[in-house]
Every structure is written in structure tokens, then in C-alpha cells.
Amino acid sequence: DTAVSQTPKYLVTQMGNDKSIKCEQNLGHDTMYWYKQDSKKFLKIMFSYNNKELIINETVPNRFSPKSPDKAHLNLHINSLELGDSAVYFCASSQDPLGWRYFGPGTRLLVL
Amino acid sequence: GQNIDQPTEMTATEGAIVQINCTYQTSGFNGLFWYQQHAGEAPTFLSYNVLDGLEEKGRFSSFLSRSKGYSYLLLKELQMKDSASYLCAVRVKSDSWGKLQFGAGTQVVVTP
Numbered sequence: 001d002t003a004v005s006q007t008p009k010y011l012v013t014q015m016g017n018d019k020s021i022k023c024e025q026n027l028g029h030d031t032m033y034w035y036k037q038d039s040k041k042f043l044k045i046m047f048s049y050n051n052k053e054l055i056i057n058e059t060v061p062n063r064f065s066p067k068s069p070d071k072a073h074l075n076l077h078i079n080s081l082e083l084g085d086s087a088v089y090f091c092a093s094s095q096d097p098l099g100w101r102y103f104g105p106g107t108r109l110l111v112l
Numbered sequence: 113g114q115n116i117d118q119p120t121e122m123t124a125t126e127g128a129i130v131q132i133n134c135t136y137q138t139s140g141f142n143g144l145f146w147y148q149q150h151a152g153e154a155p156t157f158l159s160y161n162v163l164d165g166l167e168e169k170g171r172f173s174s175f176l177s178r179s180k181g182y183s184y185l186l187l188k189e190l191q192m193k194d195s196a197s198y199l200c201a202v203r204v205k206s207d208s209w210g211k212l213q214f215g216a217g218t219q220v221v222v223t224p
Contacts, residue, residue, distance in 0.1 A: 041197065043155065043214040055209050090154060098203065098210040100145055103154035 003027050004104035006091050011109045013081055020077045021107045023091030031055075032074040033092040033101060034066060043090070049074055050097055081111045116215035118200050123221045124190055132185045132218045134200030142205035146174050146185045149197045149217065158198075159185070187220070195222045 004025045013019055025032060033056075034046040048056035049068040063079045074091060088108050092101040115137045124130040136144070143162040147155035161167055161176035161183060173186040187194055197217040203210045 041217050043199065043201075043217075045211060045213075048209070048211075050209070056211060098142070098205070100157045100160060101155075101212060102157070105154050 004091055004093055004102055006089075006104040006107050008107060009105060011107055012112065013110075014112055015081055015083060017081050018077070018079045019081060019109075020075055021089055021091075021109075023074045023076070023104055025072055025091075025093040025102070025104075027093055027095075027102060029093040029095050029099075029102070030071060031094045031097050031099070032068065032071070033094075034074065034076050035090040035092060035103075037088045037090060037106070039087070047074075047076075048097065055097060081109075083111050085109060086111045116200055116202055116213060118198075118215045118218045120216070121219040121221065123223060125223050126190055126192060128190050130187045130190060130220060132187070132198050132200075132220070134183045134185070134215060136181050136183075136200070136202045136215075138181070138202050138204055138213070140204045141178060141202065142210055143203040144174075144176055144183050145201040145203065145212065146172075146183075147199040147201060147214075149199060151196070155199055190222050192222050192224070195220060 006023050031050045033048045037043045046060050047066040052068045065077045068074045088106045090106045091104040118134045146158040149155040159174040166175045171188045176183045197219050199217045200215040201212045
């Protein structure tokens, strides 16, 4: 029944490691997003895909690479993790790029 | 860029009314959203305004004045479960895509 799901829910790792977060939506939406919420609770857009095509790519280090194998999935791979990457990463989807976002439960990443 | 301002925290008693203001400066305004986020959880959609005026949804109402760059979220008959962060988000339309910019959120504390 889950509309937008993310795995893992928690991720604790060492600096310099590479990790991936997976996201899936079963709402039939065309558009998916990755947002980052830092310790100050600002929610910032990182990437957006519409029908597997990258449409928004904010100023994000190129250590972050999104991949959309199909329009129901959007994964995020992070290379060479840094302390400042510690945050909550939310996946979201919307019917189209103008629609309201439906958020997943978040992945809490802690880099030690 | 967009500036979105909302108060950091508000406290109110159960059964009371609280009004959360949000002011924004943006180009390409294409709608304003309010989200609720409980601690440790994902943001959930509350309301959407694209034209001036009041939208009512049960105990929650949202108002928009585009000429003033101003919106508010009104929470009536407060309940303890309304204690959460309330995020104002402005949608900006550039080309064919919509980008959602979030404010820092207003933490509402409901006391008995």
C-alpha cells in the first residue's frame, strides 16, 4: 500500500565510502525528486526526473548521481561521502512537474 | 532566487486558533503550498493556493495575496496532534517545469 518507499531508512557510514539510496513509487506518477533536509530543517531540491528524463539538477556536487531506470524508480548514488552529507534525504513524486509532491519516509544518512 | 520567510516557532493552547504567516519574493510565481511535517516524518501536503483568496479544508484554511507576496495558514480548534512543523513552499515555473522552493518551516507547539 505504500505510495513512495525508500530504502534504507537509516544509513550510517564512514567518510569516503560510496552508498546508494533507492526509491520507488506505485502512484503512477510521471515525476520524481530527491530532496535534502539538513539539520536546520531546510528542504532543498536536488534532482527531478520526468518520465526518466532529468529536468532539474540543482547545484549539487557531482559525487551525487541520480539514476532513473524507469518512471517508478529513482535511485541516488553518492560517492566519497563527506561529513556534510549527513542529512535526511527525501524522495518524492508528483503526477507531473507542476503537481504537489508526495514524499517518501526519508533516509537518515549519518557520515562518521 | 526566492526568499521565503516564516516565523521560526509559535505556541498556542489546545482549542485555540493559530495563524502562520509566510511572505515570499519570487519571479515566475506559480502557486503556493503548505505542508505539515511531524518530527522524524515526511512532509505531507495540506493545501494549495494559486489564485488570491481563501481555501478552506476542514480545520485548516490557507490564504494567498499574490500582489503582496503573502500567504497564511490558519489552524482552528487546535489539537495536540497539530504540534508539528509547517512548511510554506512556493512553486516557480520556468520553461515547462515547476520548481518547489521551501521555507525553513514554523514549529507549532500546542500546549494543554
